[in-house]
Amino acid sequence: MIEDGPTQPGDPRAHLSSPATRSTLRIQNQLLAAAREYLTSAGFTEMLPPVIGPVTDPGGRGSKQVDIDFYGHRYKLMTSAILYKQASLLAFDKIFCIAPNVRLEPLETANTSRHLAEFHQLDVEVAGASREQIIQLVEDLVVHMVQRTIAALPEEFAALGRDVDAFADLVQGMFARTTHAEAVADLHAVGHDQSADAEIDWAGEALLSSKSSRPFFVTDYPKGSRGFYDRESRTEAGVLRNFDLIAPEGFGELCSGSERTNDYAEIITRMRETGENPQKYRWYLELVKEGIPASAGFGIGVERLTRYVAGLDAVWQANAFPKLPGVVSP
Template sequence: MEKSKKIMKSIIPHLEDPVVKNAVKVKARVIAYATEFLREQGFIELLPTIVSPLTDPLNHEVFNVRFNYYGTVYQLTQSMIFHKQLAVTAFERIFIVSPNIRLETEEKKDSGRHLFEFTQIDLEMKGAKREDVMDLIERLLLYVISGVKQKCREELECLGSSVKIPTMPFKKVRYLDALQTYGKDFEKILSEKSTEPFWLIDIPIEGREFYDKLSVDGRTLLDMDLILPQGYGEVLSGGEREHEYEQILKRMEYKGTSLEDFKWYLQIAEDERLVPSAGCGFGVERLTRYICSLPHVSLTRLFPKVPGMDWI
């Protein structure tokens, strides 16, 4: 009972907060403009997968949730990476407005960027290269921000936000160059110094999962992160995908990934049913936070789930 009272004392002021109300209205426009843009570019919208026998293993610590349903062990979807790879065997361009559950550890509650229930717009393109995705996202971001600035003038004014429409093409920064110049906190330093979004590219093999495609140097991956300026940090991750069975096996063995957990995915790869593709996913709440100049992503949702905190 005491815990319920505590939650209610937190949620009612949140629901009545004009900052939250304006941010939620802006977020609705962000989703509308992003999906409108993708449809105009020939993308087919798919519905999200909420539970699955396998999901993204991620490359950082989270609490995993599994349950047995009539003999099959399901997991909460942490991202639809494998479903996207399969989907482009049916359609050449797909996207999903995808709710994700990632039970992050408590120390991330004050990052300003983390929720354990959030929404990504995921997309994938058959036969595409990393540069194709980067070009698409740059144009999408300009389309979204331009539309929001036009249609949400009152909301942005109430929030004290004067978000800038970025200039194309975005700057590209190699991961290892940034690490050498600025040290391990380079992403935070560069984000705080920047006035425009920029790409972080060629992330070392240790930093990502087995599905990101290895470059010819054997050390870095053909992937990228989009980093927002003014300290808002990473908003998007993506890249080209491994699709050849033997290469996937090598990468899984290198990462120490359980082959048993991914046996049906491996069977599809062995049958040569996967195709070359590239894609990404960007956080709707993180992008909205940046556009609205907010201190925390929790202000973009009526019922936010912050790691380590009690919410409805």
């Protein structure tokens, strides 16, 4: 990571015209071009994601949704495209989109170097896929994106001082898979107090991340740490068929994904378990009741991936118009 980098965005002119920002955004552009190339050639259709809707991803870890007045109805800005991704499978079996997400994150996240109130996700959903198949797709996709980018833009990496040898292990693939329970045990072994039934906390994630030389997957998060759409295992109660992809070198989480719940009664029950009121999900539940395909999918945080690949100090440096939680900015 770049040392002594600025920890808060400056004025927009200074940020946009700085050589570091330009190199970063070129890297981001190349990463996305590579993703489009890979997914399109694999038969995926790129969809344009909705920005507003009556309901959105209930999200996690305390962030607040943005309400908007839609002709007198309370609508939401998308916190993620998850509900629309599942619905889109009624049109195509394999879809992706690059979607803007808005989450009013808790103020305490302003200094984590890894939270933005507005960010983008590379969202992918595949009908009929299993968790194992979707994990393999994430791995192949990330390897392709990074390979293409370091090959295409050596001068930008040099300008940022990012040694591309950092990706020597990554480009070989073979990302490790560890379960949440194993990750918790590893953290306990080094004296980190990690709850066994919650997400890995940020400090814990940084610990795991700093021990690895390539990205790795954490699978099987416990119910109670994730939204209703991550499917519960049919053989292990309380365990979700999901995963996170964690970057090495302390950069932390890049991507979350799962097999999806698509059974109507199961979704309603899971909604209650996550404290949601099913009434507001009417359009989604009506689709589910009539049937939507079983699927698996994921969302890669575009700014987080860019930060890792470009070796940046903070995630806001990977966004042209960064909005940090609680900070009034353009």
